[in-house]
Amino acid sequence: MIDEIFQEYKKQENDNIILMTKHFGIDVKCLLYPNINNDLIVILDSVNLLNDEVDSFKVIDVFYEKIVKEGILLGIGFGKAHMIKKILEFPLSKSEIFDINLKEYYEYYPPFDESKTDFEKVDDAGIERLKVTRNDEPSSLEVEISAVAYISKIIDDNHKELKKILFEEFLDEFEIDKKKSKFIFNKKVRIDGENLKPLLKSRFFKEKRGKYKIKKIIDDYFEFMIDIGLDIGIRTGLRLVIEDIQKNIMPYELLGNLSETETMMYIQKEHSDYIYKKYDTEVSI
Secondary structure, eight states, X not given: XXXXXXXXXXXXXXXXXXXXXXXXXXXXXXXXXXXXXXHHHHHHHHTTOSOTXXXXXXXXXXXXXXXXXXXXXXXXXXXXXHHHHHHHHTTOOHHHHHTOOOGGGGOOSOOOOGGGEEEXXXXXXXXXXXXXXXXXXXXHHHHHHHHHHHHHHHHTTTTHHHHHHHHHHHHHHTTXXXXXXXXXXXXXXXXXXXXXXXXXXXXXXXXXXXXXXXXXXXXXXXXXXXXXXXXXHHHHHHHHHHHXXXXXXXXXXXHTTOOHHHXXXXXXXXXHHHHHHHTTXXXXX
16 A cells, blocks of 8 residues: 555656646756755765765665655554544544545645646756745645644654664665764765755755754655655545545444554554565465
């Protein structure tokens, strides 16, 4: 499921970017390239951290996908837990749940709507780019997702443990010398200057000012990508509970009678499925 959700997110992202660029007559690469992944490699390469024998641009694209998927997995659990609590304590009646239209729950990337968005063409170092600003109020679902994400980051200590795991995997995937890296990670680099070649292009890095430790830059990148996945996952988790009730996979009457263990097993189902698939594990019951 996690793989399919990520692929659908990327499809929606690409489809909407193409719609925007066609509508405003701009080359599609102005929004797709260069991106935050490329900028991270440029920064790390500037301090001689990367292994020359590794194609870092290819590795970061694969690793980016891994991080977002971990965020999706995390978000699904929080989304399902929130929806169960909402149904039982709000409470939401069975008929109210059956009346919920799930269309917006499947929108992982904001659909292009000219009437709700401001666009400005800008010249960025010779590349024509599109500055996009949303001008409408967030929907009630978006507000709910933001609230759940805020609470989840407090509970999860800002993804502290996940970022530790990802950092170790990052070193392994990029084949970085761990002894050498200890010194470099504490090194500071100015990322708003002219010394980085090519110059940074992504809004994420261009909005940063001053000097940053390399370790902080990597942590910020991890958190940004986890948060993308977290929002998608929460949206999915909310939907799964509603959908299961609508399809009678999880009968409404049963939901309130589950034990704590049964509830936790239901919340963590997608997590278990993903782990089994990830490690190609067969489970015998």
